[in-house]
Amino acid sequence: MGTAVYNGEVPTPSLTGFTLPITAAMGAFFGLIAGQSTGLGGLLGIAAGAVVGAIVAYILVTMVSYKTGRWGAIVAIGLIGFFVGGNLGLVVGLIAGALLGWCAYWLHLGKYRRSLPPYATSGQVLWHNSFKFICGAIFFFLIAPIITIIPLSFNAENFFTFTPEMLALDPAGYSLQHYRDFFTNDDWLRPMKNSLIIAPFATIISVSLGTLAAIGLSQSHVPFRRAIMAILISPMIVPLIISATGMFFFYSQMGLWMENTFGISKSLSGYIKVILAHAALGIPFVIITVTATLVGFDNSLTRAAANMGATPTTTFFKVQMPLILPGVISGALFAFITSFDEVVVVLFVGAAAQKTLPWQMFTGLREQISPTILAVATILVIFSILLLATVEILRRRSERLRGMSPA
Amino acid sequence: MKLTTTLLASTAMTLASSVAFADGHMANEMTIVSWGGAYSASQQAAYHDPYAANTGVTIVNDESSAEAVAKLRAMNEAGNVTWDVVDVVASDAIRLCDEGLALEIDVDTQLADGDDGSKASDDFGDLLVSDCFIPQIVYSTTAGYRTDLVGDTAPTTICAFFDTDMYPGKRSLEKRPINNMEWALLCDGVAKDDVYDVLETEEGQAQAFAKLDTIKDDVVWWSAGADTPQLLADGEVVMGTTYNGRLFSLIEEQKQPVAMLWDAQVFDLDGWIIPAGLSPEREARALDYIMFATDTQRLADQAKYISYGPARASSAPLVGKHATLGIDMAQHMPTDPANATNTFLYNYEWWADYRDDLDAKFQAWLAQ
Numbered sequence: 081m082g083t084a085v086y087n088g089e090v091p092t093p094s095l096t097g098f099t100l101p102i103t104a105a106m107g108a109f110f111g112l113i114a115g116q117s118t119g120l121g122g123l124l125g126i127a128a129g130a131v132v133g134a135i136v137a138y139i140l141v142t143m144v145s146y147k148t149g150r151w152g153a154i155v156a157i158g159l160i161g162f163f164v165g166g167n168l169g170l171v172v173g174l175i176a177g178a179l180l181g182w183c184a185y186w187l188h189l190g191k192y193r194r195s196l197p198p199y200a201t202s203g204q205v206l207w208h209n210s211f212k213f214i215c216g217a218i219f220f221f222l223i224a225p226i227i228t229i230i231p232l233s234f235n236a237e238n239f240f241t242f243t244p245e246m247l248a249l250d251p252a253g254y255s256l257q258h259y260r261d262f263f264t265n266d267d268w269l270r271p272m273k274n275s276l277i278i279a280p281f282a283t284i285i286s287v288s289l290g291t292l293a294a295i296g297l298s299q300s301h302v303p304f305r306r307a308i309m310a311i312l313i314s315p316m317i318v319p320l321i322i323s324a325t326g327m328f329f330f331y332s333q334m335g336l337w338m339e340n341t342f343g344i345s346k347s348l349s350g351y352i353k354v355i356l357a358h359a360a361l362g363i364p365f366v367i368i369t370v371t372a373t374l375v376g377f378d379n380s381l382t383r384a385a386a387n388m389g390a391t392p393t394t395t396f397f398k399v400q401m402p403l404i405l406p407g408v409i410s411g412a413l414f415a416f417i418t419s420f421d422e423v424v425v426v427l428f429v430g431a432a433a434q435k436t437l438p439w440q441m442f443t444g445l446r447e448q449i450s451p452t453i454l455a456v457a458t459i460l461v462i463f464s465i466l467l468l469a470t471v472e473i474l475r476r477r478s479e480r481l482r483g484m485s486p487a
Numbered sequence: 488m489k490l491t492t493t494l495l496a497s498t499a500m501t502l503a504s505s506v507a508f509a510d511g512h513m514a515n516e517m518t519i520v521s522w523g524g525a526y527s528a529s530q531q532a533a534y535h536d537p538y539a540a541n542t543g544v545t546i547v548n549d550e551s552s553a554e555a556v557a558k559l560r561a562m563n564e565a566g567n568v569t570w571d572v573v574d575v576v577a578s579d580a581i582r583l584c585d586e587g588l589a590l591e592i593d594v595d596t597q598l599a600d601g602d603d604g605s606k607a608s609d610d611f612g613d614l615l616v617s618d619c620f621i622p623q624i625v626y627s628t629t630a631g632y633r634t635d636l637v638g639d640t641a642p643t644t645i646c647a648f649f650d651t652d653m654y655p656g657k658r659s660l661e662k663r664p665i666n667n668m669e670w671a672l673l674c675d676g677v678a679k680d681d682v683y684d685v686l687e688t689e690e691g692q693a694q695a696f697a698k699l700d701t702i703k704d705d706v707v708w709w710s711a712g713a714d715t716p717q718l719l720a721d722g723e724v725v726m727g728t729t730y731n732g733r734l735f736s737l738i739e740e741q742k743q744p745v746a747m748l749w750d751a752q753v754f755d756l757d758g759w760i761i762p763a764g765l766s767p768e769r770e771a772r773a774l775d776y777i778m779f780a781t782d783t784q785r786l787a788d789q790a791k792y793i794s795y796g797p798a799r800a801s802s803a804p805l806v807g808k809h810a811t812l813g814i815d816m817a818q819h820m821p822t823d824p825a826n827a828t829n830t831f832l833y834n835y836e837w838w839a840d841y842r843d844d845l846d847a848k849f850q851a852w853l854a855q
Contacts, residue, residue, distance in 0.1 A: 237720070237741065238741055239716075239717055239720040239721065239741070240717060240721075241717075241720055241721045267548070328561065328565065329564075329565050332562075332565035332566065332567040333565070333566075333567075335567060336566065336567055346569070347516070350569075431518060431549075431569040432518045432520075432547045432548065432549030432551075432569070432570075433516070433518065433547050435547075435549070443523055443550040443551075444523070446523075446553070446711045446713070447522060447523030447524045447527075447550055447553075447711060447712065447713055448523055448524030448525065448713050449713045449714075449716075449717045
């Protein structure tokens with residue numbers, strides 16, 4: 081068994097010296113989690129997990145074929161999990177079974193070095209796989225906190241807690257009450273409406289001004305380009321709390337002036353103030369993305385257009401704009417998200433009538449830890465994913481239509 | 488291009504009209520600042536909704552009471568006060584009144600008489616601690632414990648917090664010296680009447696910190712009223728202090744295995760102030776709201792939604808049953824005789840003098 085049998089071009093690694101210990105280590109890791117969560121203790125869990133891992137690896141690689149082995153491991157460990165930990169144990173067991181089975185075959189069949197050339201040394205193989213593992217871990221730690229809130233938002237209770245019913249996957253532990261609360265409660269609907277008023281207006285202003293600024297700043301004859309650029313980018317660099325304090329005093333006076341001069345109401349002037357403040361925060365993003373696309377813009381196109389009698393305005397809309405549109409759109413997206421997520425500036429500049437969703441979530445977290453916040457967060461996460469996906473699909477489509485394929 | 492233009496134009500039109508729509512709705516509105524959560528909900532049901540129905544005023548809730556003093560100062564400096572009525576604790580009201588940021592109220596002419604015919608000044612009595620402050624509720628900072636995590640003998644005194652042998656596990660205390668220093672001294676053998684005299688001296692303060700030191704590793708410090716209920720519901724702490732209404736909601740509404748430990752509860756007052764510097768129309772409306780919201784019936788109504796005691800003596804007999812649970816509310820009031828067998832009297836004036844100093848010392852102690 082321990083002898084090297086050539087399987088294609090990859091030698092089968094030693095069972096007792098390689099496959100068994102590594103699978104056992106993986107089993108020990110699952111055992112540690114299981115032991116801690118069932119209260120059996122971490123050490124007992126590690127020991128039991130290591131034994132189970134080694135047994136699984138041994139049975140799979142010596143006795144059964146690949147397909148049967150994978151399914152067999154899933155079912156067997158799933159059942160063990162079910163008897164130890166009920167419904168939740170079943171789910172965890174199924175996952176652990178799938179991973180242990182995969183691990184055993186991945187090692188035994190030499191799949192771990194499939195993507196490497198045959199002459200790679202053991203050190204290179206180890207580094208290649210460690211690197212993959214580190215990448216996976218980074219991905220996990222980025223995503224896990226966001227994923228955790230999704231099941232919690234279906235909590236039947238009013239706390240940020242996985243209740244015993246939820247852990248047992250009992251339907252009684254789950255409910256849609258927090259989503260219902262969000263869609264019926266005026267405390268949430270009003271901020272939602274405010275966010276949907278403020279963010280698009282702030283986006284329109286930052287996109288128009290930011291695009292114009294980027295085009296101007298990319299012309300070589302503009303004086304003090306770097307200084308102007310630095311000033312326009314500064315809202316992104318200056319700590320937000322400092323911008324917010326300055327904006328509070330500046331816009332308070334401006335609001336009073338607008339109310340006295342134009343006779344507009346306090347709430348309208350409040351919206352204008354927040355929209356302008358958010359537009360200032362969004363402009364740097366638009367400038368940066370549009371400047372980046374302008375780098376690849378061929379200026380002979382505008383000269384050609386002028387040569388054919390087009391006015392600068394026509395040239396801009398017919399020639400330049402379509403080419404820099406991807407940059408404008410991604411800048412707009414950043415500006416929108418900046419305004420939609422912003423809580424510090426609106427806390428200072430806005431009055432309660434302009435309360436936005438992040439503001440409501442912020443006070444909600446402080447004063448009343450209600451899972452409605454998690455329901456809102458879940459909705460916003462899905463909304464952001466849809467928004468980004470749509471823009472990306474549209475961008476690819478337009479590039480395909482114009483015969484450019486994404487790199 | 489034409490399509491894009493049309494789309495953009497129509498989007499802009501929709502947005503503009505939605506702002507105009509929102510604007511039309513908010514023309515006759517007032518901003519009321521409060522604490523949020525179940526407390527704001529009780530004010531909404533007992534005061535805001537009936538007032539809005541009577542007058543057609545739209546009430547906007549701002550949950551900024553926690554930073555009311557700082558924000559009012561900033562608004563005053565900027566010359567643009569956007570709040571109409573603000574709910575603050577008594578000590579904040581005293582500070583705001585001293586700084587001239589709150590309007591002085593003539594209680595007998597600007598507030599309603601009691602239903603029993605008593606003058607407002609008699610009806611509120613001792614609770615009128617400042618010229619600007621219109622008391623609304625009496626609440627207490629008190630403790631609760633997990634019934635399933637404290638073993639066979641349930642705690643009966645506040646000193647259970649300092650007894651980690653009998654009650655192992657974490658406990659949550661507020662991240663400020665007020666109350667904690669007093670409780671530490673009480674549990675270190677200082678008589679109730681001597682607490683503030685002892686706390687005035689350096690040795691007394693050291694004694695209190697030494698007592699707190701014995702449990703420092705077991706304390707989770709909270710800063711928002713919602714923290715302790717969450718920690719208790721999680722089972723992360725075995726006992727914790729918070730406002731009594733939060734514990735009521737945790738026990739009676741959320742049905743968590745938690746019980747009240749009323750021992751050495753500290754009473755405090757919460758009420759309204761009207762910011763100074765409002766335009767005459769806004770000030771008149773704020774006063775009209777206050778007149779309505781602090782009459783005998785309205786104060787008694789609030790107790791239907793949250794277990795805080797009404798500030799008027801004439802409201803007490805009108806306290807009835809909880810609006811949705813149907814349980815008798817009187818026995819859940821911090822002022823109920825059964826709950827108030829051992830209460831601690833919080834000394835406003837003493838804390839006004841020593842707060843800054845002890846806050847600094849407390850923060851330094853926390854950081855050690």
